[in-house]
Amino acid sequence: METIKKLIRKQSLEKLFTTLSASRKVYAPVFAADKRVEYKYNPAFAEVTFEHIQSTLSVKNVVFPKVENLMYYTNNKVDSTITDIDLTKIPEVVLWGSHPCDNSAYDVLKSIFCWDIKDEFFAKRLEKLVVIGLACHQSDAYCFCTSVGLTPNSTKGSDILLSKTKSGDYIAEIFTEKGNAIVAASSDLFEQPNNEEIVIAEVKQTFNHEQVTEKLKTAFEHPFWVANSLRCIGCGACAYVCPTCACFDIQDETKGKEGRRYRSWDSCGFSLFTLHTSGHNPREVQSQRWRQRIMHKFSYMPDRNESLGCVGCGRCSRGCPVDMNISEQLQALQNI
Amino acid sequence: MSNIAAKAKELLESNAVQVVIGYEVGPTGVVRPAFVTDSAKTDSFIYNENCLQNLAMYLTKHEVKHFGKMGIVATLPVMRSIMMLISEQQVVSENIVVLGISDDGKLLDFADLSVMHAHIEKSNLGNPTKDQERLAELNKLSIEEKFNFWEQELSKCIKCYACRQSCPMCYCIRCSTDCNQPQWIPVQSNTQGNLDWHVLRAMHLAGRCISCGECGRACPVNIPCHLLTMQLADQTYNYFKVHAGTSQDMKSVMSTFEPNDKESFII
Amino acid sequence: MCENIYKPYLMVIDQIVEETADVKTFRLKFKNQEDADKFSFKAGQFGEYSIFGEGESTFCIASAPTRKEYIECTFRKAGRVTNALANAEVGDTVGFRGPYGNTFPIEQWEGKNLLYIAGGIALPPMRCVIWNTIDLREKYKDITIVYGARSVADLVYKHELKEWEERADIKLITTVDPGGQTPDWKGEIGFVPTVLEKAGLSSANTIAILCGPPVMIKFTMPILKNLGFEDKDIFTTLENRMKCGFGKCGRCNVGKLFVCKDGPVFTYEEMKVLPAEY
Amino acid sequence: MSDFEPKVVAFVCNWCTYAGADLTGTSRIKYATNVKIIRFPCTGRIDFMLLQKTFSNGADGIIISGCHPNDCHYTSGNFHAKRRWIMYKELMDFMGIDMNRITFSWVSAAEGARWAEVVNTTVSRVRELGPYVAYKKMVNTHIEEEVTNE
Known part of the structure; x- marks a missing residue:
């Protein structure tokens, strides 16, 4: 459908939010007690922040939960049975106020989960998701969306994108039928847009992702990897906060005879990730694992899935205990 | 701090060490670990009050060890970690040169480990004041309040294991959580499993934690998990009069005993 | 109801052969005849075998596709799942997902x-x-x-x-x-x-x-x-650690390839251009 | 709560308390049937993770018992255990896990009557405390929220 532009006054946002909360789950960012920003289901509108740069964790969990059951089973040796998951129970969720980088990540995840056989768990959750994005009007030194081909007001992945105007009202751009349905249900809250200027954050481009991808084709054996990953301690923080990291583990958990098979987030930064039962590990040391992380996102994925595995949100660098700053590393890689 | 740079340069030039581990400032202004192998590049080393990360964890990291002898910029927690690592036979004292930093930020000259030992002995070995105050506050709570506090905090855990990875004492090549026969700690993150993990971590660090607080700093979701190990560090002293990481031939608190260890709860 | 790609077939252990002290071969038959009728595979493909409660493990299908009615797998007791499998008895139910991966191009080999x-x-x-x-x-x-x-x-x-x-x-x-x-x-x-x-x-x-x-x-x-x-x-x-079997979990990723989708069968020519991460 | 029957798990050492519990039986001393005894070679073998698993699998109380100090079949297993339990108890106290639900005791092979007393006092104390609701709630909460996302 064609993009529709509307204006919504700041005092009308609460009305829209409460209307939405009444009929479905709304997942919105709030400030936690320790000043971190986290997303919460159906918070009070007063809690919801419009002034955050980035939440600590990404919002990929609405389509790819950190733990997700794949089936239930009973193990009776001879008469074991399987019970399927009822995917029709997946609720409708409105994602409120997530930034363009996060919203762009759904396409990336789709290229992983649906490239060959379709992963219905992911696909169903995405289908039930409506995204009301919020263009960034502020940024910090870790943001680098402009370096990966996005902007602080990229529209990709949003059903509706709100952009703040100078007076504090919001311009709502509606891109999809899903978004349109939300606007239509509260049409009294939306007005014709005026010509007021909108505030968009400035994010400086630090590298050119196409050049990085090109460089990486021949950089596998480069000493760069060891030299620049010495301080990496091999935790999974970067992967777990990342909106596009989708590697997972599958495990069984039983109590008595009943149990479930679930998948949970995993990280290529862990040595256990690739360890064979024989004891052989194809990626034995941390530099190899760090290389895999960068290669996967910036070389293998563009090559294989035709999507860059990074949206420039900068969470991995903010969350890293040892400042493995990804945009700095990519900048360096571009020039090796 | 130019004298760290000078000392590092001297060590590298004389080939006394092949790498120096210290601190530098990253492009976003954050202090972070730095590894210098080239004597011409020691100028990037800095030292200020933000240099809090415990660098000792790199002494057992494969790629760092690989360089050969290591020089390491060491504040008190790092010195104590080094003592622990030597006493647990993870680091060979001949392989390291310690560039000690005093509490007021001055470069110390440690001719050998006995000098470092003397320095540690006369330092304040308790938990940092800020953390000790927080411990006292938590200890005042009722049992329900404590449980609620930790339940709430641990529900945030995403099992990224930054607490484990950042800890110099967590050097096991294969951690108990990585073993699945039996699966002590569930792979996925749920509050009960997270609690089990943090109990396991704290217990495995009982008598070994040197109160650097690195685990809590590393946590991306700000769980104060360092308080668990610090509480045990406190109690280790309380019961056994031992501070971890004071000498290179310290006996492990949890694998030794005294027949007259005092307790009041076993009937 | 959508198809759950992670849901295994239920199989019955029909026969167990003890190959060596720690290697066993299982002959598995489908519990549901419909599954058996739908199922086909080619030489070289693999599957995910599971004991419910212990998890899944990846092995190649060891029987020939020319022999219908059953599949066989041979495994060595090494980890949690293979230990549990080794303790299973004839008549027990196990899970099987597959077949996954590519195949040996045996048609091209004809006459050689x-x-x-x-x-x-x-x-x-x-x-x-x-x-x-x-x-x-x-x-x-x-x-x-x-x-x-x-x-x-x-x-x-x-x-x-x-x-x-x-x-x-x-x-x-x-x-x-x-x-x-x-x-x-x-x-x-x-x-x-x-x-x-x-x-x-x-x-x-x-x-x-x-x-x-x-x-x-x-x-x-x-x-x-x-x-x-x-x-x-x-x-x-090739053998890499795998979880999903169809190129999603990211574990067997070597270069831009997935061992589970683009392999496990590779020629040496193909392998030479891959990073040595297998 | 009147019909609440506590589930208590006892981890005991083979040489003293298990033999002691045997003596309780052969002496025909009756004691609470709420206890499930698990025999270990030595108290030194009782890992604290076992206790964690016991609570998460639904126990309301735990007893740990072994040889009196200096009586260990392996000379020092119980001394090691003692140090471990001191630390464990401090940690549990700090984390708000109810130590009134765990009894640590030394019961020798000759103390049949004492074993009955240890079990009875533990069971009646746990009975008064009621089911370990707080822990059970924590164990069960994640299952709904994470999976269905409902």
């Missing part, structure tokens, strides 16, 4: 000589293609199998080795590592590469299919090169 080289527990992933080609015997010229293990006790498929040995249309060379022989051992003594070198084989019109531990591959490759094998005529089946 086939040289199979396997070491230790690496014979099972090749057994499928070996039987497949033996069952279509008239389509291929000479079939040679070189199989080595640490000791006589570690040789798997002992009765099948005997059957192959007795057949005039198959040349079988078995070997055990020095010291691994028994007094009545009639095969070769020595490592696979050495035995291969001595065997006086030719690369003319021949496809080599190689599978074994990394150290065996490392020393066998130069010998195959000396014999004049071209990279594209050397096949192997």
Whole structure:
């Protein structure tokens, strides 16, 4: 459908939010007690922040939960049975106020989960998701969306994108039928847009992702990897906060005879990730694992899935205990 | 701090060490670990009050060890970690040169480990004041309040294991959580499993934690998990009069005993 | 209701063969006839076998696709799942997902000589293609199998080795590592590469299919090169840690390829351009 | 709560308390049937993770018992255990896990009557405390929220 532009006054946002909360789950960012920003289901509108740069964790969990059951089973040796998951129970969720980088990540995840056989768990959750994005009007030194081909007001992945105007009202751009349905249900809250200027954050481009991808084709054996990953301690923080990291583990958990098979987030930064039962590990040391992380996102994925595995949100660098700053590393890689 | 740079340069030039581990400032202004192998590049080393990360964890990291002898910029927690690592036979004292930093930020000259030992002995070995105050506050709570506090905090855990990875004492090549026969700690993150993990971590660090607080700093979701190990560090002293990481031939608190260890709860 | 790609078939253990002290072969039959009717696979493909409550483990399907009605898998007791499998009994239910991965291009091999080289527990992933080609015997010229293990006790498929040995249309060379022989051992003594070198084989019109531990591959490759094998005529089946089996979980990722989707069968030519992360 | 029957798990050492519990039986001393005894070679073998698993699998109380100090079949297993339990108890106290639900005791092979007393006092104390609701709640909460995302 064609993009529709509307204006919504700041005092009308609460009305829209409460209307939405009444009929479905709304997942919105709030400030936690320790000043971190986290997303919460159906918070009070007063809690919801419009002034955050980035939440600590990404919002990929609405389509790819950190733990997700794949089936239930009973193990009776001879008469074991399987019970399927009822995917029709997946609720409708409105994602409120997530930034363009996060919203762009759904396409990336789709290229992983649906490239060959379709992963219905992911696909169903995405289908039930409506995204009301919020263009960034502020940024910090870790943001680098402009370096990966996005902007602080990229529209990709949003059903509706709100952009703040100078007076504090919001311009709502509606891109999809899903978004349109939300606007239509509260049409009294939306007005014709005026010509007021909108505030968009400035994010400086630090590298050119196409050049990085090109460089990486021949950089596998480069000493760069060891030299620049010495301080990496091999935790999974970067992967777990990342909106596009989708590697997972599958495990069984039983109590008595009943149990479930679930998948949970995993990280290529862990040595256990690739360890064979024989004891052989194809990626034995941390530099190899760090290389895999960068290669996967910036070389293998563009090559294989035709999507860059990074949206420039900068969470991995903010969350890293040892400042493995990804945009700095990519900048360096571009020039090796 | 130019004298760290000078000392590092001297060590590298004389080939006394092949790498120096210290601190530098990253492009976003954050202090972070730095590894210098080239004597011409020691100028990037800095030292200020933000240099809090415990660098000792790199002494057992494969790629760092690989360089050969290591020089390491060491504040008190790092010195104590080094003592622990030597006493647990993870680091060979001949392989390291310690560039000690005093509490007021001055470069110390440690001719050998006995000098470092003397320095540690006369330092304040308790938990940092800020953390000790927080411990006292938590200890005042009722049992329900404590449980609620930790339940709430641990529900945030995403099992990224930054607490484990950042800890110099967590050097096991294969951690108990990585073993699945039996699966002590569930792979996925749920509050009960997270609690089990943090109990396991704290217990495995009982008598070994040197109160650097690195685990809590590393946590991306700000769980104060360092308080668990610090509480045990406190109690280790309380019961056994031992501070971890004071000498290179310290006996492990949890694998030794005294027949007259005092307790009041076993009937 | 949508199809759950993670849901396994329920299989019944129909037969258990103890190959060695820690290696077993299971013959599995589908619990539901509908599943059996729908199911088909090709030589080289693998599956995810599971004991409910312990998890899934990846092995190649060891039986030939020409033998319908059942599938077989051979595994060594090594980890949590294989230990649990080893404790299972005839009649127990296990889970199976598959088949996944690519296949040996046996149609392209028609009219050629086939040289199979396997070491230790690496014979099972090749057994499928070996039987497949033996069952279509008239389509291929000479079939040679070189199989080595640490000791006589570690040789798997002992009765099948005997059957192959007795057949005039198959040349079988078995070997055990020095010291691994028994007094009545009639095969070769020595490592696979050495035995291969001595065997006086030719690369003319021949496809080599190689599978074994990394150290065996490392020393066998130069010998195959000396014999004049071209990279594209050397096949192997790779093994990486896997979870999902269809290119989503990211575990078996090597370069831009997924061992589970683009493999497990690779030619040496394909492998050479991959990063050495397998 | 009147019909609440506590589930208590006892981890005991083979040489003293298990034999002691045997003596309780052969002496025909009756004691609470709420206890499930698990025999270990030595108290030194009782890992604290076992206790964690016991609570998460639904126990309301735990007893740990072994040889009196200096009586250990392996000379020092119980001394090691003692140090471990001191630390464990401090940690549990700090984390708000109810130590009134765990009894640590030394019961020798000759103390049949004492074993009955240890069990009875533990069971009646746990009975008064009621089911370990707080822990059970924590164990069960994640299952709904994470999976269905409902």
